[in-house]
Amino acid sequence: MTMSGLDKLTEGFSRHLARTTSRRSSLAWLGAALTGAVAVPALPVSRAAAAEPKRAARVADDPGDPTSCDYWRYCAIDGFLCSCCGGSVSTCPPGTEMSPITWIGTCTNPSDGRAYVISYNDCCGTSSCGQCSCHRSEGDRPQVRPQSNNDYNWCLGTESSIYHCSAAAIIGVAIEP
Numbered sequence: 001m002t003m004s005g006l007d008k009l010t011e012g013f014s015r016h017l018a019r020t021t022s023r024r025s026s027l028a029w030l031g032a033a034l035t036g037a038v039a040v041p042a043l044p045v046s047r048a049a050a051a052e053p054k055r056a057a058r059v060a061d062d063p064g065d066p067t068s069c070d071y072w073r074y075c076a077i078d079g080f081l082c083s084c085c086g087g088s089v090s091t092c093p094p095g096t097e098m099s100p101i102t103w104i105g106t107c108t109n110p111s112d113g114r115a116y117v118i119s120y121n122d123c124c125g126t127s128s129c130g131q132c133s134c135h136r137s138e139g140d141r142p143q144v145r146p147q148s149n150n151d152y153n154w155c156l157g158t159e160s161s162i163y164h165c166s167a168a169a170i171i172g173v174a175i176e177p
Helices: 003-020 023-042 044-050
Strands: 078-080 103-108 115-124 133-135 163-173
Touching (some): 078 163
Antiparallel strands (some): 103 115, 115 163
């Protein structure tokens, strides 16, 4: 295509656009597109995925069996335990992805009597594990407070929304009131 042909094509498209649309609608469309493009990085899922992983709080003595529902970190867990599904207490099994969206709970370690803030993360990407089903609701809140409720499928922000298991990572020591 020659330059004059490209000029004619561009001119024809511009004239057609000018005849069929108003400036206001074009500006409104452009403004909406720019606003949407600017807002996407502000979404919490995007920020969570880009953040550096935090180091977990150290627990001097971590008593109990991580494959049992009675394990102290599982005071507000709901689902299959990753420690029974090829992962650990705080990590997902191979082939699954940890959701950046979590619910939290505060559990007391029986060995030191301190309360720890626990982040419950769903591991997603393969079918449900089906082993070590655990449903504890200590401190569970109504579904109108989703950050404190464990009845949701939290596999949002991942490649797949298929739930596999739940992990319990310590994110800090609870501050005394």
